[in-house]
Amino acid sequence: MANLRGGDLSRLRQLNSLTAIRALRGAGPLTLSALAERTGLSRPSMKEVADELVELGWVEEVPPSPGTMGRPARRYRFRADSGCLVGIDIGGHNVRAALSDLDGEILAETRQPVLPGAPLEERLAAIDRAVSGCLALSGRTAADLWTVAAGTTGVLTPEGRVTFSAAIPAWTGLDLAGKLREMFSCQVLIENDSRLAALAEARRGAAQGARDVVFLHVGRRMGTGLIIDGKVHRGFGAAAGEIVMLPEARWYDAPEHLNGCEVVPEGTAPEDAAGYTLAAARDGHPVALAAVDRYVDDLAVGTAAMVLVLDPQMVVLGGGFSRSADVLLAPLRERLERTCMRMPEVRASTLGDECVVMGAIDYAADHLSRELFTSDSPLTPMR
Amino acid sequence: MANLRGGDLSRLRQLNSLTAIRALRGAGPLTLSALAERTGLSRPSMKEVADELVELGWVEEVPPSPGTMGRPARRYRFRADSGCLVGIDIGGHNVRAALSDLDGEILAETRQPVLPGAPLEERLAAIDRAVSGCLALSGRTAADLWTVAAGTTGVLTPEGRVTFSAAIPAWTGLDLAGKLREMFSCQVLIENDSRLAALAEARRGAAQGARDVVFLHVGRRMGTGLIIDGKVHRGFGAAAGEIVMLPEARWYDAPEHLNGCEVVPEGTAPEDAAGYTLAAARDGHPVALAAVDRYVDDLAVGTAAMVLVLDPQMVVLGGGFSRSADVLLAPLRERLERTCMRMPEVRASTLGDECVVMGAIDYAADHLSRELFTSDSPLTPMR
DNA sequence: CTACTTACGAAGGAGCGCTTCATTAGTAGC
DNA sequence: GCTACTAATGAAGCGCTCCTTCGTAAGTAG
Structure with a gap:
């Protein structure tokens, strides 16, 4: 059961102050009138709240914007830089x-x-x-x-x-x-x-606006991040998303199809191997294409498991291999269409290497x- | 972004009224003083709020409880029966x-x-x-x-x-x-x-108190219900939990191991078949035990997939076959121990046939x- | 019957938001 | 450069909600 505490007038002021901060954070600098309109408070009350927020340091006044009709209005901004x-x-x-x-x-x-x-x-x-x-x-x-x-x-x-x-x-x-x-x-x-990458994609990346997102980190190692109801889902023991541990999901050895493909030159560093295969597949090399097919076959099994369990709005493909999303997306979609109850959108990450820090x-x-x-x-x- | 509306004094009163209702719903009839203490409001204010709630019909006064020291206190209760x-x-x-x-x-x-x-x-x-x-x-x-x-x-x-x-x-x-x-x-x-059954188990049944629960409906048909963060998880298209659709999860045909077992008498109605196998297994019949083993082998694959994806605090076994939970739980736990990253608690439903209506x-x-x-x-x- | 305990009810005060209105600081037009 | 117009400002007064305080009422215990 939620909060059982009632509040007095200061609680009301607190709520209105927080509402004002929210309004200011959502939109750039706002005049007192604009702020009053958005929060539904009267101007004099809004002024009082704003004065207090300035006093406490949460908000500061910025110079009025010139060139407007009438008396120039005070403008306030949230001090995000403090x-x-x-x-x-x-x-x-x-x-x-x-x-x-x-x-x-x-x-x-x-x-x-x-x-x-x-x-x-x-x-x-x-x-x-x-x-x-x-x-x-x-x-x-x-x-x-x-x-x-x-x-x-x-x-x-x-x-x-x-x-x-x-x-x-x-x-x-x-x-x-x-x-x-x-x-x-x-x-x-x-x-x-991977969970942070998923959050970044859901907030600023390919899955912007979606509340339920499955993020796949495809690379030398497989990883996932789940966003459920707009929040990172960790699970009770912070072990959510570890579908790679299930042999039947066929994820653990999936990257081997790309790493071990015969188009990879002898002596290539292990972290570069898959790149050769994916590049060759893009050029239409039949052996590489077959390897990619086998890879996606496996990738799709674990992915379908997650999609069937969660029914997310979107699946985002991130991680090293997602640079070759053009080669992977179409066949992955095709496999998922076959098994999934309701087909989610499948997209490539748009954030790249900065994904995790942004998340x-x-x-x-x-x-x-x-x-x-x-x-x-x-x-x-x-x- | 959440609510951007500020509030005036009536909003404060509304919040306090709702807090009072919450307090009354959480505990039986309460005196004005008890109510004031719980909500943190002063007695006179609490009285005002209570009067209004009585006026509006949300709350009613009940006779004071006799045999207490001092002047008998007014008592109020939420009108849950209206x-x-x-x-x-x-x-x-x-x-x-x-x-x-x-x-x-x-x-x-x-x-x-x-x-x-x-x-x-x-x-x-x-x-x-x-x-x-x-x-x-x-x-x-x-x-x-x-x-x-x-x-x-x-x-x-x-x-x-x-x-x-x-x-x-x-x-x-x-x-x-x-x-x-x-x-x-x-x-x-x-x-x-199944989702409602899951909710009932999480609220009043085997998984009481757990925020993340996987409910397995085991019976002639397989079904699941997921509780995530205390709420029913439907998914974007209301298709969450349909892991049975994935062939690799080995759920779809799993009940056949029990239904088609040779201990089932010729001519048994299909809905009763599995019961014979489970009963025979309980008695130690080797053929039935082997069938149950194969069944649990399959059941554990799809279950492990869900557990690995979500990392729930608890897994609850419900549905028709869960009447034989004594036969199923131990081998299921054993299988899950092998694959799951973090082993969740596995319990049998405690609500039985009324599970869904309660949910x-x-x-x-x-x-x-x-x-x-x-x-x-x-x-x-x-x- | 008296003492004690606990709740009730009324009075007075402070804080917060609202409305109203005269004032002020700009722009636009002549 | 003056006047008209526009839009924000600031001060005054009101009503509501919660608070504290204190005398009173309605029970039980001895």
Whole structure:
């Protein structure tokens, strides 16, 4: 059962203040009249609320826009720049970071290469460099950090420990959330990278507007992220989406069809192998086409399982192989048409390599909004 | 983006009135002081709110409880009896109905047998009789009906049309929601029966308290219901949970292992066949045990797929075969342990045949609560 | 019958949002 | 450069909702 607390007049003021913040965050700078109209409050009341928000630091006045009829109107904006969020993508070969304002508008991005086998300390140092780089690029300091959200490959516990990571051996067993909390003295959130990518696609990418989305990370390793009712679905033990563990879903060995194809030149690095096959298939090479067919056959089984279970509005194809989405989408759709009850839209990722960091930013922004808008205590000064 | 409307003092009163209703619904009759303490309002304000609620008919005063120290306190209760909800389970062989008060407390139940091949009109008449029976048993009339929620076998559209029903041939293509709206001049909700059963198990049954639940209907036909974040998950096209359509999940033909077992006497009705096999297995008959093993082998594949995708807290086994849960649970758990990342609890349904009607009642009650507590308009008189 | 406990009811006060209206600071037209 | 027009501003006054306080009422316990 939800909240049982009633409220007095200050609660009403709190609600109206939050409504005003929401209105300002949704649209750029607004005049007092526009704000009053949107919130349904009268002008004098809106003024009172705005004055208080300015006082507390959540909102500031901006110069009136010239060239309008009548007396120039005060304009207000949400001070999205008075704090920042950082999203981190901890991958095998790279640590990426992005810094955004409190609205999730991205202000800086960095990338730090790391070797997959690098020891723990080295990777943590890379994280530190990536974040420091973002802070420097955007002229901020660590004190401006409100929330850090990190996505990493591997299986996590709900508390942010790494149960197992094939891509980053040193990661296995690590209390990642704990380590990052030592590094950053702010709110720290940990999530699986595919789930964050899924969130990014649902918010800014190919699946914008969809409430239920299945994101497929297709690459050397298979991964998934589920968005259900607009939110990341983790599951009770943060293990949702691990369909790759089911042999009958035929996902685990699926990439081998592409990696092991005979069109791949002898001595190619394992991470580049599939690219050759996909490129050859695009050129119509029959052996490569057959390999892609076998790959998609397998890919479609696990995908159909997820689609049948969840009936999502959309399936988004991301990850390394999705650069060859033109080769993969049509046959995948064809397979899914055969088994799926209701065929979802199937699209390629539109966000590319920055997918995970953007998802991390969105995750942090969601968390912030939830904290702000569901709080029961009156609005406090903005740090 | 959520609600952008601010509110004035009447909004505050509305919130406090709703909080009071919530408090009263959560606990039996409460004195004014108890109510004030729970809601955090002062006594005089609480009195004002209570007076208004009594005025509008949502709440009534009950005689003070005797034998207490001090002056006897006024007591109030939510008038859960001033309206009623009806849940209907439209199955192949039976139409069941249950009637509850507005809190979902069940007051009457009825059952009307129907032949699976019965024509449309006959089944609709059975529905009418089942509901009329409940009304008569509880001394209500159709005018007291607030919401009717119906669960039926088959695949539905989001709007409540039946796309296809193997168990009820006459159902296929029917605008069920439309038909029921003609019969009942109140709110009508339609949902798949397994989903409602899942809801009932999550609210009152084996999975009480769990937010993420996979419900398996095991019987002559396989079905599933998913509870995600405490709510029924339908999917974008109301087709969620149809893993039975995936050949690799090995569900479709799974019941055949039990139905076609050689321990089943010649000439047994198809709906009774599996019962023989399960009973023989319980007695240790080796042929039956082998059949059950093969059955569970298949059952576990589709189940593991759902568990891996969703990572639910609990899996509940319901439907006809779940009467033999003692024979099925242990081997099912054993199979799941092998493939599942994180093993969920696996339990047998505790609600039995009334599962679907109870779920329908819960579904209707949820709908009512959502309407009541998320409304933006001030509280209206209770009809 | 008295003391004690608990609830009731009335009075007075503070905070919040609303409406109203005179005032102010711009643009547009002559 | 002056006047008319437009739209926002700021101050005043009202009503509603919740709060605190305090004397009174209706029970039980001894």
